[in-house]
Amino acid sequence: MNTHLARAVVAVTAAAASVSLAGCGSTEGADAGSGGSAGKEAIKVGLLLPEDQTARYEKFDKPLIEKEIAKFTRNKGQVVYANAKQDAAAQNAQVDDMIARKVNVIIIDAVDAKAIAGAVKKAKDARIPVIAYDRLAEGPIDAYTSFDNEDVGKVQAKALLEALGDKAGSGQIVMMNGSVTDPNAKGFKSGAHFVLDGKVAIGKEYDTKEWKPENANANMTAALSALGKGKIIGVYSANDGMAGGIISALKAAGVSTLPPVTGQDAELAGVQRIVAGEQYMTVYKSYAPEAAAAAEMAVSLAQGEKIDGLINQMVDSPTTQGVPSVLVPGVALTKNNIRSTVIEDGVYTVAEICTDKYKAACDEIGLK
CATH class of the missing domain: 3.40.50.2300 (Response regulator)
Structure with a gap:
């Protein structure tokens, strides 16, 4: 994975845990069906996790992201959840379902980073921003959060x-x-x-x-x-x-x-x-800052806000150069x-x- 430091800023965990969302209510009342145009009351976040064999996804990631979305949207945002159970084809279909349900933004932890690229492009074509969570999905993703x-x-x-x-x-x-x-x-x-x-x-x-x-x-x-x-x-x-x-x-x-x-x-x-x-x-790996970063970026992107102040690195995927990212250290x-x-x-x-x-x-x- 090729990374380069975007700026010498505060520690990763501080950046991930930040709660500033200046101007988040500026587009309130817009249509909920397309990313980058929803107000806080209208935000619908698609959350796609890869499997349920590893304990972390159901026990930590899902509830933490739901909690952070609720916090950043004053309990008015909706999380639409699906777990692919280690099936890449099923996850591609889940992206199609999220598009049909007109979510404003998708957070996705890919079962297969390469196989998901086409589905990511479909979401982008539908004007739905996509955040790669924990694994760097291929395709035109808008942001990425994971551990280093x-x-x-x-x-x-x-x-x-x-x-x-x-x-x-x-x-x-x-x-x-x-x-x-x-x-x-x-x-x-x-x-x-x-x-x-x-x-x-x-x-x-x-x-x-x-x-x-x-x-x-x-x-x-x-x-x-x-x-x-x-x-x-x-x-x-x-x-x-x-x-x-x-x-x-x-x-x-x-x-x-x-x-x-x-x-x-x-x-x-x-x-x-x-x-x-x-x-x-x-x-x-403290999942809380990773989840907080994903949630904050999701809410910002759903409303057309810039996320420059939230990121701490830029990461290159095989298909996308310079993905705005938050990387969290492990212990x-x-x-x-x-x-x-x-x-x-x-x-x-x-x-x-x-x-x-x-x-x-x-x-x-x-x-x-």
Whole structure:
């Protein structure tokens, strides 16, 4: 992913959380059927998320975006929601449905960034602005908000090297990247290689179809067979779901001392594995600023307002140069900072993490 800094402004999270919408009511009362012409009472936001296997979309992204749209429209905006359940063709049809329902703006997290390009163009032809959310969709998108994907990969890789210590030069790791249809996966992979290449031997590397844990499990089983369970000193896993599948494969192979395994998304199961010492780390991404940025840009674009003051970078997609963007940094979460991240931010309670199964492990690290 090629990015260049648009301006040296305030921190990303501050920009994303900003609530200024100067002049938002200037076009109140216009038709609700075309983007860039609606007043606050008329705003209709189409929200299209990619799947429901990863916990984040239904638990965090959807309610957070709905909350922010309500805030920015004084509880008068409407969110029209659909989940594609990992079906790119279904998501294309959902865009058609949003156009037919005359939404003013679409926020879309693409199942397949390339396959969605035609649908994005249809929306643009219907004068409906499109915001790429979390994944950089192709086509004529108007704005983009996500996490700094290359930086996420670097955070994961640095944590893995720290966990390996002196072992980094004496064994091999397995790299379990995400789906090739997800442009974010390319960024994670690039950032990870930037840190890992030349520091540790990569014995096997996989691009995991659809990010599915069962596919990661199968890949890890193959890696164990090819390399030998005693030769794998660590595993780079691009997210928590796959980390779960990887750890299951390691256990099934009889690996008694698990190597450090990375992750991403701070899913509850991932955090619990970290507490238990099965997974080394995850990348905690605060979804609130990402959702706030998407909502604020959506409301502004729906009313024909400029978003220059909201963005902090310009990003190039394969089809569109200089997309106005808000990129949010991620944080390495280990057992040492669970309280100061997901608990303090209200993502999980101690009780949710420290169930009976994990209570002893929680007590051991002072999580009470």
